[in-house]
Amino acid sequence: MIIKAKTAKPRLIFDDIENARAGGKVVYLIGDSIFRGYAVGKFDLPYDHPCFILNSISELINLLSKNNGNKLRACFWGGGMPQILNLNKHCQPGDYVVFEDAGIHPKDFGVLKNYFDSMLGAANLLNGIQPAVLTNFNTNTVPDWANFNIPLDASGKSGNDAIRSAFNPSRDLLIEVDTSFKALREVFTAKLNTDIIRDDGIHPNVLGNVILALLIFTSVTGSPIENVGVLVKELGNNWDHFRGSNGIFEEFNETALTAAIMDCVSLAPTWIKPTKHV
Numbered sequence: 711m712i713i714k715a716k717t718a719k720p721r722l723i724f725d726d727i728e729n730a731r732a733g734g735k736v737v738y739l740i741g742d743s744i745f746r747g748y749a750v751g752k753f754d755l756p757y758d759h760p761c762f763i764l765n766s767i768s769e770l771i772n773l774l775s776k777n778n779g780n781k782l783r784a785c786f787w788g789g790g791m792p793q794i795l796n797l798n799k800h801c802q803p804g805d806y807v808v809f810e811d812a813g814i815h816p817k818d819f820g821v822l823k824n825y826f827d828s829m830l831g832a833a834n835l836l837n838g839i840q841p842a843v844l845t846n847f848n849t850n851t852v853p854d855w856a857n858f859n860i861p862l863d864a865s866g867k868s869g870n871d872a873i874r875s876a877f878n879p880s881r882d883l884l885i886e887v888d889t890s891f892k893a894l895r896e897v898f899t900a901k902l903n904t905d906i907i908r909d910d911g912i913h914p915n916v917l918g919n920v921i922l923a924l925l926i927f928t929s930v931t932g933s934p935i936e937n938v939g940v941l942v943k944e945l946g947n948n949w950d951h952f953r954g955s956n957g958i959f960e961e962f963n964e965t966a967l968t969a970a971i972m973d974c975v976s977l978a979p980t981w982i983k984p985t986k987h988v
Contacts (some may be wrong), residue, residue: 734781737930738801739768740793741810742846744922745786748913750952760948764916770923770941777940780931780963804932808885809846812912814855819862819872826876829844834881842883842929844922845870847891849910858888874920879984885929886981887922894974901970905957916945921974928978938971956984 739745747766755762763769771784833841845856858869872886877884906918949962
């Protein structure tokens with residue numbers, strides 16, 4: 711069964727956007743079911759659910775920010791061009807728009823490149839906003855419609871190549887999720903005997919969500935993450951809610967998990983282009 715995302719009401723767990731700023735910046739996540747949050751197999755968990763934060767990349771970014779001395783706040787803002795255009799009413803110079811789309815698209819390199827270019831172009835029209843785009847991870851279980859590494863033409867160029875071609879280093883940030891997830895799946899398998907992607911091959915599990923949050927936080931702040939203990943604690947407190955399925959089979963191992971996350975922290979800057987920030 712293909713799970714299709716629908717636009718959810720934008721929300722911030724800690725404060726509304728105006729109060730959350732408090733002199734800081736806001737990261738608007740615009741995308742599909744990955745940004746909406748499906749790490750534990752359900753969308754839109756209630757605030758009091760034990761896995762509410764782990765199921766949401768934006769809330770994980772907020773958790774990281776609050777525990778690393780940063781005023782940055784993030785929210786999921788729905789998907790598609792209308793949501794980007796709607797930001798005119800809310801965003802301020804210095805904010806970020808982070809965009810991902812791993813959905814169904816025509817298997818045509820030119821069409822796909824134009825689509826991502828139009829989304830990044832629209833974000834660049836917003837006053838003083840820094841756009842960022844993610845490439846898409848792939849697994850051996852991902853269905854063909856969601857495989858962004860399948861060649862789309864005689865040149866062998868793929869959907870991820872179309873995203874890279876739409877990326878303009880003079881205006882955008884590129885977060886190489888494709889490259890990073892390949893490397894980090896090996897890290898988490900070796901250190902924890904666990905995966906970072908759900909069995910459907912499409913959505914990250916809670917560990918994959920943590921990695922995406924780390925990558926995005928690093929890309930928009932340009933600052934090293936010093937406190938990963940808050941992530942390890944959040945995972946440890948809720949491990950029994952997801953252990954035994956979707957790639958997470960082992961007992962909780964704080965030392966091994968901390969080491970794997972620290973590998974992600976140290977390598978994250980190598981998967982972000984360029985290295986300059988607004």
